[in-house]
Amino acid sequence: MGVRERVQALAGVPVQTGSRPVVFGANGHHFRLEQVLSPKELAELEAQIGVRLPEEYRTFLLQVGAGGAGPAYGVFSVQLKDGRWQWAGDGADLADASRLAEPFPVAGPDPTIVEALLKRCPQEEDFDDIEDFDTAYEAWDGQWLEVMWNPQRTVGGIALCHLGCARRQWLVVSGPEQGRIWSDDRVDEVDLAPLLDADDQPVTFARWYLDWLDHAEQQTHSQQK
Incomplete structure (x- = not known):
């Protein structure tokens, strides 16, 4: 079963028990995914932003969806509006689509x-x-x-997901951190930082999404028992 099918299989599962969501954020996205992008649409998007997106994220857009169900309140959607491609979500506009080809400033x-x-x-x-x-x-x-x-802090990155209370996660598109997820807790006076796993290894887009999906499946299956 592919990733899109695995997510869709969760769509019929109750997302909430009483006042508590079975999976955090699922009562917002309800495990719904946007339609995938066609190769032509992805090519148009990349031509507009002037950079090839990280491979794992490209695969997601082409095979899973252009946004929707995912970690926390879901993956921000890629949308075509007034002839221009853009990301839509709470804080997606923090990313400057005209500067995605510039290296993300690690320091x-x-x-x-x-x-x-x-x-x-x-x-x-x-x-x-x-x-x-x-x-x-x-x-x-x-x-x-x-x-x-300062907007200079996040050039070369896409605001990808909202965790609530103005906390977000970014996908680095350009520079040495390309393809990796960074946490944004600046609202809590904590600086931008790479998301690391339990072994202190950088988390890439695929790992980020699949870890969430594995957890979501475990949580919903345990709820059904």
Whole structure:
């Protein structure tokens, strides 16, 4: 049974027990997949972005689906809108489709700059007036965003999946990390970092997706017993 068929086989399984989802995020995507891309559509997409996508992800788009069921709330969909290909999902627009051919910057910001910024973060209890605190925090937040959320940080990457609470995962398209998944917990003041397995090995797209599918099958089958 192929990967698409394995996912579709889960579509008839109850995704929730009481208020708890059987598989995290499945009550959002319900194990539904988008239609696959045709080779012609994939060629058009790659011509538009100016780079060949990682092989495992290309196979997914051609044989499994252009998005849908997957880790957490699902894989962001590739869609054709107004004659242009784009990724759709909560935070998919963080990726700059015009800069996917540029190498993904492995190195993050200078740790000393980040540490200094965190130390300077205004604390509400240090202010007598809440408006003064709001003003100070807004000024600090602008500096924080410039360092941590600068678009330059994620060139060469696709925002692929939303984990909830503004946490996401990225697929690196260009550069030495091509084909690997990176975690984005910047909302929790944690920098971008490669996703590693239990043996501290980088996780590629196929491993990321198949590990999720194996887990989903185990969880749904145990629920049916």
